Amino acid sequence: MTFLFVVFGWVLFRAQHFDSAIHIYQALIWSRSAGTNGHLDLKLSAIVICIAAALALVLPNTSDLVSRVQSKPVYAVAFGLLAACAVLSLNASESFEFIYFRF
Structure with missing residues (x-):
């Protein structure tokens, strides 16, 4: 429920006008008036x-999957290097305008 509230809240911040926000809300709930024939x-x-x-319901959850993995120092080093690469790659990307710059 929280995720749905956040997604619907994002629409108001990203839409140029309130009419376009209404159009996006109609598309999110698969309303036929939002598009040509609806989405699904x-x-x-x-x-x-x-x-x-x-x-x-049938597949194992993440807790079950993690309990099957045996902890080894090699895994810790590999995940540490992966995290470091992910953090360093954030600086390499081009700069985008801050989302709330207009407010």
């Missing part, structure tokens, strides 16, 4: 949600 069929959406729910 209701039956297809229900099938995808049922398959995702079944997979979530």
